[in-house]
Amino acid sequence: MTLPERAGTLATLPIGAGASLADRAxxxxxxxxxxxxxxxxxRFSEGDLVGLVQVxxxxxxQALQRLQREGFLQVFPKSGWQVTPLDFEVFDQLYDLRVLLETHAVMRLCEAEDRPxxxxxxxxxxVKPAERLMVGGAVDQLDEAFHSALVHATGNQEMLKVHSDITERIRIIRRLDFTKVARVEATYDEHARILRAISxxxxxxxxxxxxxxxEHSKLEVRHITLDMLYQARQRAADVRSVAGL
Structure with a gap:
């Protein structure tokens, strides 16, 4: 599948009206x-993306260099760009940092008076099992929102910035955790137990x-293979094909 064909899997993100061309790219x-x-x-070249991104x-x-600084891309002189390969040692470290931030947040929230x-x-x-969302693309966003809400509710903006950065960096593998029905169901059950304990x-x-x-999520991430990534790409393309997009 060519890059333009694979781009058919995109779920477009909202972009601010005042965004520059580099921001949009x-x-x-x-x-x-x-x-x-x-x-x-x-691997890809700038030429591969010019028509696709339409800038x-x-x-x-500028956009590619920004993504390089953030760790999403690598550049190779005279041979183009590469999406950064998965580094599970780095992901383990990011998950460990998540634990520190979120457990601190939970302890603070258990003591807070106002908890809207x-x-x-x-x-x-x-919610009842019949009312649960079972579509991975929706559940992964809800999961991110759940964990972000715990940190946001502390009122510590600096902690939230660090947590948001971690969320961005692990998103590529975290999304795969919600391609399995069992993991979606486990997420609902585990989040419910956490909320009840906080309440x-x-x-x-x-x-x-x-x-x-x-920790369970981190262990699941360890099972991710390149074949799973290719399957995820194909599923996304199939969904959009059925929807006529």
Whole structure:
């Protein structure tokens, strides 16, 4: 499958009206990576993307360089660009940092007096099995929102910035965790238990449940193979084909 054909899997992200061409190219290319149109290890040239992203080479190069600085791409002089291959040692470290941030957040939230976020999260996660969303592309976004909400509710903006960066960097593999029905169901069950522990102000229990939840996700990530990435790309293309997109 060619790059333009693979780009048919894209779920377009919103872009601000005042965004520059480089910003638009940046969002577009990052979405290509997150939607598996560009897989870890894939090589491409700037020429491959000019027509697809529909910007000139200058803003395109600016976007690619920004993605390089963020660790999503690597550049090879005279031979083009490459999507950064999966590095599970780095992912392990990022997951460990997630544990530190989120367990600290949970302990703070168990002590907080005002906790309006609990009602909002309960409406999503404390639902009957028949009311659960089972579509991976939707659940992975809800999962991100759940973990971000825990950190956001602490009011610590610097901690939220670090957590948001981690979320971005692990998204490519985290999404694959929601391609399995069993993992989607487990996520609902585990989030519900964490929320109930927080609502009862059981800090030790909430921390234990959260650590187990993240550790389970990290172990699942270890099972990701290149073949799984190719399958994910094909599933995304099939979904859009059925939808007539």
């Amino acid at each position: 940046y969002v577009h290319i990052k979405q290509l990576i997150f939607d598996f149109a560009l897989l870890p290890g894939d 000139s080479r200058t803003p395109l190069r 976020y609990l009602t909002e999260l309960a409406e999503v996660w404390l 009862r102000r059981k800090a030790d229990e909430a921390v234990r449940l959260l650590k187990a939840h993240i």
